[in-house]
Amino acid sequence: MHQGRTTLSKFLIQQLKGAPEQSDLAALLVDIAAAVKAISAMTAKGELGGVLGSLDSINVQGETQKKLDLMSNQAFINTFSTGGLVAGLASEENDDPVEIDPRDGGGRFLALFDPLDGSSNIDVNVSVGSIFSVLRAPEGRAPVITDYLRPGKNQLAAGYAIYGPSTMFVLTVGKGTHGFTLDREVGNFILTHPLLQIPEDTSEFAINASNERFWEPPVQRYVAECKNGSTDVRQRDFNMRWIASMVADIHRILMRGGVFMYPRDTKDPSKEGRLRLMYEANPMSFVVEQAGGIGSTGRRRILDIEPEQIHQRVPVIIGSRNEVERLERYHRDYDSGIDEKYSSPLFQERSLFAS
Ligand code: AFP
Numbered sequence: 509m510h511q512g513r514t515t516l517s518k519f520l521i522q523q524l525k526g527a528p529e530q531s532d533l534a535a536l537l538v539d540i541a542a543a544v545k546a547i548s549a550m551t552a553k554g555e556l557g558g559v560l561g562s563l564d565s566i567n568v569q570g571e572t573q574k575k576l577d578l579m580s581n582q583a584f585i586n587t588f589s590t591g592g593l594v595a596g597l598a599s600e601e602n603d604d605p606v607e608i609d610p611r612d613g614g615g616r617f618l619a620l621f622d623p624l625d626g627s628s629n630i631d632v633n634v635s636v637g638s639i640f641s642v643l644r645a646p647e648g649r650a651p652v653i654t655d656y657l658r659p660g661k662n663q664l665a666a667g668y669a670i671y672g673p674s675t676m677f678v679l680t681v682g683k684g685t686h687g688f689t690l691d692r693e694v695g696n697f698i699l700t701h702p703l704l705q706i707p708e709d710t711s712e713f714a715i716n717a718s719n720e721r722f723w724e725p726p727v728q729r730y731v732a733e734c735k736n737g738s739t740d741v742r743q744r745d746f747n748m749r750w751i752a753s754m755v756a757d758i759h760r761i762l763m764r765g766g767v768f769m770y771p772r773d774t775k776d777p778s779k780e781g782r783l784r785l786m787y788e789a790n791p792m793s794f795v796v797e798q799a800g801g802i803g804s805t806g807r808r809r810i811l812d813i814e815p816e817q818i819h820q821r822v823p824v825i826i827g828s829r830n831e832v833e834r835l836e837r838y839h840r841d842y843d844s845g846i847d848e849k850y851s852s853p854l855f856q857e858r859s860l861f862a863s
Pocket of ligand 1: 625
């Protein structure tokens with residue numbers, strides 16, 4: 509049993525006291541936690557709940573939707589539609605933002621979310637998660653698309669839930685990043701990981717190595733050096749992990765350090781990256797920055813990006829400070845022509861990647 513238990517509600521009352529907006533934000537985060545508990549219960553049932561498998565539908569991203577994607581989406585929409593705190597929402601699973609009928613109470617916030625991240629893991633019983641971001645809604649009128657398209661540095665709160673061996677809820681309201689573990693017997697989230705801090709250095713990296721030939725030279729350089737380990741410039745050996753759920757990979761990084769990369773690549777030249785800015789990269793960058801890490805595209809801070817579309821994709825390099833800074837330096841070297849090695853044919857011959 510965890511000593512001196514602080515529940516999520518008690519924690520939020522303490523962190524968000526003062527102006528009415530603050531207590532409304534606390535109430536909204538409690539609502540989000542309720543949706544998370546419902547999704548946690550659904551995912552835990554697995555095959556017994558009849559929740560596995562795909563549907564015939566395809567979302568706006570062109571991805572086949574899983575049953576649990578839509579059930580999780582509905583859990584969030586139900587929560588936001590009835591809570592009286594949200595004026596509009598945007599989800600990975602909805603083509604356009606949805607306005608909440610003001611007759612249902614309206615609200616002072618906009619909620620953006622990926623209801624179930626890592627869908628490919630569902631059917632194989634590997635960790636998945638939910639990601640959320642909260643922005644301020646306009647006052648006195650219904651939200652329009654430009655109200656959502658604000659840089660991530662404007663987020664009032666952000667976080668994620670991970671449905672793993674235990675369910676955890678990790679959040680920030682700009683006062684550090686804190687982790688809560690679901691006590692299933694009583695249905696409460698308990699503060700178990702206050703003020704998370706990502707170690708500045710790491711010997712672990714996460715990237716889908718099957719995309720290697722599509723990466724830009726600075727990322728190829730970084731990964732080559734990690735793989736060369738103690739025989740090369742890094743002077744130490746590295747380890748690699750890839751869970752295929754951004755939530756689970758970033759959660760590991762929050763717990764013990766590391767760097768997660770879904771960088772710009774040439775696999776599909778029409779897409780700048782794989783991950784979505786508004787409900788994946790922005791909230792995760794906020795959480796990671798509040799824990800002392802960095803969220804970058806390799807060329808700029810993610811939280812400074814001026815969004816253009818609700819489902820916009822961006823390159824993501826996120827995690828331990830010194831590693832992300834090194835990757836940013838490699839991008840600068842490459843862009844300024846200092847580093848020709850990784851664009852020269854010679855590299856192709858010498859690289860460990862050339863088999
Ligand atoms: P979904 O949003 O479809 O669940 O995809 C998850 C994800 O966007 C992200 O969480 C993973 O890091 C990434 O996809 C995994 O992609 P790969 O297919 O390249 O492993």
